[in-house]
Amino acid sequence: LIDSDPLKEPAHQKGIDNNKRIEGGGRIISTATQLQNYQTMRRVFREYYFKFGKNIECPREIRRREFAFRYWGANGEPGGMVRHLAFENEGEILVTALKEVPCDLYCSNGYYRFPAYPMQQKEWLGADLIFDIDTKDLHLPCQLNHSYLICERCGHATKNIQGLDRCASCNSQNLGVESLPCHICLDGAKKEVQRLFVVLTEDFGIEDKDIQVYFSGNDGFHLHVADANFQSLDAQARADMTGYILGKGILPETIGVYRKFGFGSNKKKTNESFTSVNGPSADISENRVPDGKNNDERNNQNNFRIRFPKSGLRYGWRKRLAQDLGVTGLSESKLKNIVQQRGGYHGFRMELDKTGKGLGVNIDPQVTMDVHRVFRMPGTLNSKSGLSKMKCIDLASFKPLNEACLLSDGELKVEMKTPVRIKLKDQAFKINESLTSLPAYAAIYLVCKKLAILI
């Protein structure tokens, strides 16, 4: 497949500078090479859409969705994004993908009356609930072993070493991090997906059939929820939902530990009955300034009493916390001992914060909260890796670095910026040479990761 007419492509052609420094640590490449890179990337991506275009998953209610494309930049790197596009049917999307070969194709989670209008005029009608689980948010110990620092200024790449904050080639501090997720990271992300699945089904009552899991095409997973009940929730409601999933903001009262005010204080107790009215007596206890008048005030913050919630500790976070603490809701004395060991109410609250983080699921809250976001379309390629965003039918057996690696085997020549070890399509590559030939899927993967350049 030959890119027949690249110069007719959108504005990304502009600005090719004859003497622009690109990746490779200071090597100058010509306009012709840049054009060649650009053409090769487009050729390989177009080939994918010819072969696997049928994999592109058409969203529900396509006419109400906003679409967005990111186009290739002049040097073969991802360039600018064009938003507010609209399509009538699946065929139109595929034809556009083949004709324009964008490096990324996105579709909104939102439904709009006028999807192609500017944001303020679109008339939002609702949005699908989508969750993003990213390996980098798991902070696994292996992460440093397979991440690289890329200089944003000269493109120099080097293994990520703790404490390294300057480019060895140009001394710039503007360093980006690229990770080549290993199977440990991806398995870790899968476990998070499974934990999220449990919360969505057990707590939120979403049916299995309404949850689709996708490999994002780079280093994580997306969960798309097709339950109409949640479509109309605004960003604030979704923020509350993400707080629940992350385990953020648990109050000791949730499990039955109440602050006890002493010293004849007539202060209204808070959270006791979990009722609140918008009257003038605010819950202001958090903001007290110990001013020396009440030396016992700090101790007072730790006074507590136990009263298990009326609705019990049977479900959701109450159950998780009760299990973690080993309390049953029948014996107050055990919980009392635990709280005393943590130093009282305040200490127990701090402990709950940590427990919540530990038991929560590591989702990216910003992604779920955003009701106007565009998401990579399933079945399309991810320009950060050359892998495909792919539905996981059986998550446990799904191997992202095999099954989502769909580019061709034809050889491409690359110049490596740094030695790398990767495993794709069950084949291990240990690349130490500067100049080498690799199967297209591996070459493109390394180019997308900014660790190699096409030659």
Next chain:
Amino acid sequence: MHSRQIIILHALFIRGRPLPLVDPLSHIRLGTGDLAKYPFLNEASEYIRLIQLDYDEFDRPEMKYVIERSAQRIDREVRQGKLYETLERYEIEVLTFLVSLMMVKCMGTDNISKKHSLFEALRAEKFLTEDLKREQNEERRQLLISKIFVELFRVQVETDSEDHNLFKVKVNDYLARASKFHEQEWKLINRQVHKGYVYLGVDETVRLIRSELSALIYNRLKTMDLSAMPLSVKHKLVETAPKFPQEYNRQHIHKIFHYPPCVKHAIDEMNKGENLPHSARVLLATYMLSIGKNVEDIVVLFHNAPDFNEKVTRYQIEHLSGKKGSGIKYFVPSCEKLVNESLCFATEECNGIVNPIQFGQGLRKKVD
């Protein structure tokens, strides 16, 4: 012509959301006591339609009591900031509700409309909580739920199979409402959640719809077509309206200085007469105290609050300042706390501050 006016007026009352296709409780009828407590129900409008009340009938001597009562109700709610708790027989209550709305509409001030709507919602909330707690007949309870939660607000409420006093609402219905409350205890994580339902006590369930109830009454006021007024109501209004303080006749728009965005937002909302949550009021008061404003100036900031009560507000501010009560001085809540309460509206100018008081240090002048 007057009769037509009444019909137009009450057509507004039955403009609710569509009724469910099948109402399993249709064989049970609401009692007249329910109409007295919940005069915003479609059934109350139907009652008005059936008695074919003419404008002229408002001028009859027996209506004098209703008109007098309506004026008292508005005075207690709007001027004194107190709940009007007296409950009479339904004929009186339904008409009092109607005449109160006419009067408030005629006064034409948005602040009064908002405040009246809020207090009417609080009144209904009180009755509904009591009814749901006391009612032993499950079918009667379900009828109330169906008429108010389902028909008016489309919130499905179910009773827990094990505990009669525990309700459950769908997670999405809960989130859509409770996420607007800023208190930490309303965060979903602090609730019992299971299989798509959130478990709530009776009062919590009723609290969930307060804003919508208030909005429902406010919208009825807004959409009320009142091109004519019965003379007796008009006379009473002429007598009553001047008693209301000047501040209800003009909006208190407070000049916004170089305040942090969270404080600016609170002032903006207050200027609009919105019902600001506790935590936002605490933020506003503690911030103003910390920049050296005196109590009197801060009290003025709260004038537009729909539930404004000068005496209580002054006490609360003095309490926060450490002059009253425990003598403890309360500090401005941290940015982290404000984020958790969805009260943070950070801009670039915030520049990593951890407390609103640090905003624009060096720029802010002390204001009095």
